[in-house]
Structure formats: structure tokens, C-alpha cells
Amino acid sequence: MPDAPAASLHQRIYGDIEGGILDGRLKPGDRIPSEHELMEVYGCSRMTVSKALTALAAAGLIERRRRAGSFVTRPRIERTVMEIQDFAVEAARAGRSYAYVQLSREVLRLPEAQGSAFPVPAGTEVLRMEGLHRIDGVTVALERRLVMLEAVPAAREMDFSTTAPGRWLLQQVPWSDAVHVIGAGLADAPTARLLNLDRGDALLILDRETRQGARTITQVRLFHPAGLYRFVGRFSPGTAGG
Template identity: 40%
Template sequence: MSESETKGSLHEAIRSGIEDKILSGAWPPGHRIPSELELGRQYGCSRMTVSKAVTELARAGLILRKRKIGSVVLPQRSQNAILEIHDVRDEVLAQGKSYRYDLLERSERAVTTAERKGAGLGARHRVVALRCMHLADEIPFCLEERIINPVVVPEARTEEFARISPSPWLIEHVPWSEAEHRISAGNADAARAADLRIAKGAACLIIERRTWKLGMLVTHVRFTYPASGFVLQARFKPRATQE
């Protein structure tokens, strides 16, 4: 094995080892992780290799690096991203409207070709599939279509999701290490138009999100909002200095 390959494997081992302790809860928020010198001795590598792994963990929002103090674990339910993992219920209530959630369909099935794209799932992989409706003042507000990976979230196989929507349930049960948002515009096909009680071809805003834990897909969800009633708003502060 070449020197660069050795450094790469050590860097991955350090990052994965720390990430696993954080996401498993072994190192709770506020826990001070070992210093770079201590980690270097533990893994038998240079401080530069350790620093690279720790820097990536800080960029992922798992830890906060503080000069003269060291690195501490950040709360994993409080995200720094502008588009945070949130509950549609909060969106509806923020508009001063009443909220209701309906489970339209729940099944366990093989993953589709489209769902496998970029998700790292095999052709025979099975997922928990959900279709849910969120209503504001009894009017369809958002259609949620989601798959959950039961390999990472085995509890999803027994959860009915009849009384609680998937987002708050997942936030409660599964810490995640990485997320991807995709926002686009589209037109409602016949099935989605019927669910949302809008005309076929009506303009919609679509938000897709995937989350991973330790490199494995947790969930992939598509939220479809009738464009006429949706406003995207974010309030945020400058990110705190990491050094």
C-alpha cells in the first residue's frame, strides 16, 4: 500500500470512528473529543492526518472546534443549514391555520429504479414506502411521498405512521450525519393533482430531501406543494467561527 493510501485509510478510520461515537450517542452534545495529539497517538499517525479528519467533521456540523479548548460535540437535532430538517406541521401552524395529517398509503416493497439513483441501494433492497397528506384548515397543503431504509431504521417496519407523520418520528429515532435538499418547480400529474385537489398540470413547488447515517441512506422524501399557496422563507444568523 502506498503512503498516500495509508494516510487516506487512517483519515477515514479516524473520521468514521468519531462520527460513529457521536451518532450512536456514546459521545453526547458537549462532550470534548480527544485532542489531535491524543488521536494521533491512538491511531499512530501524524497530527496533519488527524486534523484533516476533524476538519471534515466540523464542516459536517458534528463538532465545534474552539481555540485553546479543543473540539466538542454539537447537538445533532439543531442544524446549522438554512434549509433545516423540519416538520410540515410547524409550517402550517406558523401561518395561523389548523393542522391535520392523513396517512394515505403505507407499504413495504422493493425499491424502484428511480429511487435507487444516487441512494446506494441494491435492486432487491426493500423499503418502507409512505404517502401522506398535510392539511391546513382542511385544505391540502402538502403531499409527502417517502421511502425509509429499514436496514438503518428497523423500527420503521413496525411503526404504522397513522398518528404521527414521518419527519418528527425520524428526528426522534434516527440521528443523521448528512442531508441533501433539491428544490424544483413542476406540474401536477393526474394522481398528485387528485390528492392535492388541484387541476392536472397546475404549478407545484417540489422539495426533495435525502438523509444519510454513516454513509447509508436513512430516507428519501418528496414534498409537493401547490405553488399558489407556498412561500419559502428562511431566517438565519451568520455561522459562528470554527477556529
């Protein structure tokens, strides 16, 4: 029997993988066989396999990572930019598990003005923390946070080893307003390592300052892998000045 035409063969590869994803045999985060493995299974060229994988990626069914291979796409978490987010709540809404991992914690007086999106004067006593937010075991954000101890003295003794500071602050401290600054960047080596990315991969970066009247409660910078998050704003007539 003659070999199947390349056009129908790449469609078959596409259909087989798509079917496995849609019927649940391949779950979000599962690794797809490598190009060489698929070449052996289907007895075809690398070009044919690559065409099928490219089409699957374009359809949003898989994501291709340099040197790591191809994986079933994880659902993106959609964030409303006007809200102060709670990762645990977002995960629960999506039917997924959540965990916070504290990486570092120290109380100090800032030796110099904080050079962030929201400057903090030198000498301010703060609780400085770094931690990871994980959903279904995947790190979705690196958090770097300052809590102003004059505004939130109870934070000094609070154990944040497994409790996300943002969630605790939302539950314990009344706030009046918040400012968000959203940007993009490229992962440096330390950030890439913590987020399981390659150096230079794209990041979504959210800077936020939360206040109680004229007092700053906390500042946070969140680094998200660009492929896992998107920020969404919803507006209606009369809510913006044009």
C-alpha cells in the same frame, strides 16, 4: 341619480371586499361572490367587476382559480430551505391546525434502482409511504417517502396512519446531514386530484435525502401547490463560498 362612473364603481367593489377581509367578515379560504353575482349586486358590467377582482388579486388579498372562483388568500407558509421541516410545528407557529393522512404503506425490496434525485440500489428493503399534509383542512403537500429499514428497523412496526413519518423520524432517529434539491413542475392528473388542483397547475417540488454518517435514513419527495408555499434561504457573510 346618474350611475356612478365605472372607475369609482370598481374602487367601491374593491373597497367593500377589502374591508370584509380586513375586518374578519371574510376569512382565509372563504369564497368571494362570483363575477355574475357581483354584477347583479352592483349593477355593473363584467369588465368593471373583473378590474376590481384583478386588483384584489394583485394586492395579494384574493386568489382566482380557474372554474372554481375567487377566494380570500390563505397566508403562505414560509420554509427555510436549510432546515428539515416539521409541518405540525410550522402550523402551530402560524396558529393553525395540522393533520396527516396516510394514503398508502408497504414494505418491499426495490425491484430496481430507485430513479429519484438520490438513487437507491435494487434490492434495498424499504418502507414506502404516501400521505397528505393538511393545515386548516387544506392539503398543503403530497409526500412520497422511502424509509431504509436497515437504518431504521423500528419503522417497520410503527403506525403512521395519523403520525407523519417525517416528524417521527426527527424525534427518534439521529441524523448527521441532509441534501435538498428544489425544483418546479406541473401537476399530473393523480397529483392534481390529491392536492385539489387542476391538471397542469404549478408545483414546488422538494427532494430530500437524510443521512446518518454514510447511511441513508430516508428519502422524501414533497409536492406543494405553488400558491401556498415559498422556500427561503438566509445567509450571512462567510457562510457560503461566493
